[in-house]
Amino acid sequence: MMDCSEYRRSVLADPHDANPELALHRNSCGDCREYTGRLLRFEGRLERARRVSAPAAGDARRAPRSVRGVRIPSGVLRARRGWLAAAASVLVVLAVAGSLWLAATPPSLASAVVAHVADEPQAWSGGDAPVASPELAQVLRGAHMRLGADAGMVSYAQSCLFRGRHVPHLVVQTSRGPVTVMVLVHESVSKAVPFDEDGYRGIILPSPGHGSLAVLLRGQDVGASAIKQIAERVQGAIEWTG
Amino acid sequence: MKDDVGGNPKRARFQALCQALRPDLLRFAFWLSRDRALAEDVVQETMLRAWKAQDSLLDEAAAKPWFLTIIRREYARCFERKRLVTVDVDELIAREEPMLGAAQDQDIAELRAALFKLPEEYREPLVLQVLMGYSTAEIAAELKLSNAAVLTRLFRGRKQLRLMCGEDAALDPEE
Numbered sequence: 072m073m074d075c076s077e078y079r080r081s082v083l084a085d086p087h088d089a090n091p092e093l094a095l096h097r098n099s100c101g102d103c104r105e106y107t108g109r110l111l112r113f114e115g116r117l118e119r120a121r122r123v124s125a126p127a128a129g130d131a132r133r134a135p136r137s138v139r140g141v142r143i144p145s146g147v148l149r150a151r152r153g154w155l156a157a158a159a160s161v162l163v164v165l166a167v168a169g170s171l172w173l174a175a176t177p178p179s180l181a182s183a184v185v186a187h188v189a190d191e192p193q194a195w196s197g198g199d200a201p202v203a204s205p206e207l208a209q210v211l212r213g214a215h216m217r218l219g220a221d222a223g224m225v226s227y228a229q230s231c232l233f234r235g236r237h238v239p240h241l242v243v244q245t246s247r248g249p250v251t252v253m254v255l256v257h258e259s260v261s262k263a264v265p266f267d268e269d270g271y272r273g274i275i276l277p278s279p280g281h282g283s284l285a286v287l288l289r290g291q292d293v294g295a296s297a298i299k300q301i302a303e304r305v306q307g308a309i310e311w312t313g
Numbered sequence: 314m315k316d317d318v319g320g321n322p323k324r325a326r327f328q329a330l331c332q333a334l335r336p337d338l339l340r341f342a343f344w345l346s347r348d349r350a351l352a353e354d355v356v357q358e359t360m361l362r363a364w365k366a367q368d369s370l371l372d373e374a375a376a377k378p379w380f381l382t383i384i385r386r387e388y389a390r391c392f393e394r395k396r397l398v399t400v401d402v403d404e405l406i407a408r409e410e411p412m413l414g415a416a417q418d419q420d421i422a423e424l425r426a427a428l429f430k431l432p433e434e435y436r437e438p439l440v441l442q443v444l445m446g447y448s449t450a451e452i453a454a455e456l457k458l459s460n461a462a463v464l465t466r467l468f469r470g471r472k473q474l475r476l477m478c479g480e481d482a483a484l485d486p487e488e
Contacts, residue, residue, distance in 0.1 A: 076486040077486075079484070079485065079486045080468055080486045081464075083467070083468045083471045083472055083485065083486070084449075084465075084467040084468040084471070085442070085449060085464070106484055109480075113475060116420055116421060117424060117443055117474070120421045120425045120428065121340065121344065121428070121440065121443055121444045122340075123340055123343060123344075123425070266333075267333055267334070267377070268333075268336065268337060269336075269340075269446075270337070270445050270446025270447075290446045290447075290448065294374055295374075
């Protein structure tokens, strides 16, 4: 049986570790449950902190390469220039490289979904028990919907403020692991929008007459077609009531 | 099938891949190097190298780890060419203010500063885990460490970070 010290060492190394032994200990130890709650709040701040802005391509506001007391290597730039000068395929490479830095802005709706999910890391860790039916129904009521059992076990359900509207934010347990579902009844997309950003992979599907549905997973283990299948299964389990 | 990027589907695919991954790659390079200009240089050089070596990328689903490996190598090359002698982290933080952005709350600003101060051996696995969503096994493969060593570094890194941020670490376990 795992003790508190071992449990805390494990969750400090990986707060989202889905090891069942950790869940077992957490469920049986109030102190460690409280400790985990505090750690996950810290993790939420950490996830927000790492989201520094990625400057747009060609952004000229570059920091100086040297300041007093700090030595920054300039070899990278020199090497690039040298390589470019020597490369026989310079025109092709420059054309590609130049275009790489253009239009790097990710889809704004997908980015907003990712940012929102990253701000609620605790949602992923509640996989042991289903959300009580009345609580789930209350979250879904605002979106005028019900969710059938085919979607999978719902382990997290909150009504979250997203771009000015409260929307259902769910975590559904699937054979591929926990999947976040956001029902964006006020956000329309004309076609399926796959995305891969900040360690999250997902897809936004149009829901004709009911905005759109965002489905996403953490990590890189699941391919785009599998994500689409999961999203379509969840979408098929939705019953609109209004 | 033709595309609108010079009529070259291969180039178009590669460009789309780079566009999708660039924000994450740049953030990773930034947290690794703690220097925005250097991060941009490293990412640009990475993409040039990736373009040259794109035939070795057999599965586009594996593109992100493939790019990250090139970034790490490219970053290491910087130090082979010219090793950093001294780094004043407070000055680094002040200099990187535009990239770090005006944090909406003081907590986040402090946490970013603490991340900057974390030793590289702890910062890198933590960034791979938190920023890139890597599992312990994936971090171990990327850093050529054992799973146990990665877990130890993550544990120590997070513990140091919490202490630097003034978190109540009294209940954190000893090693």
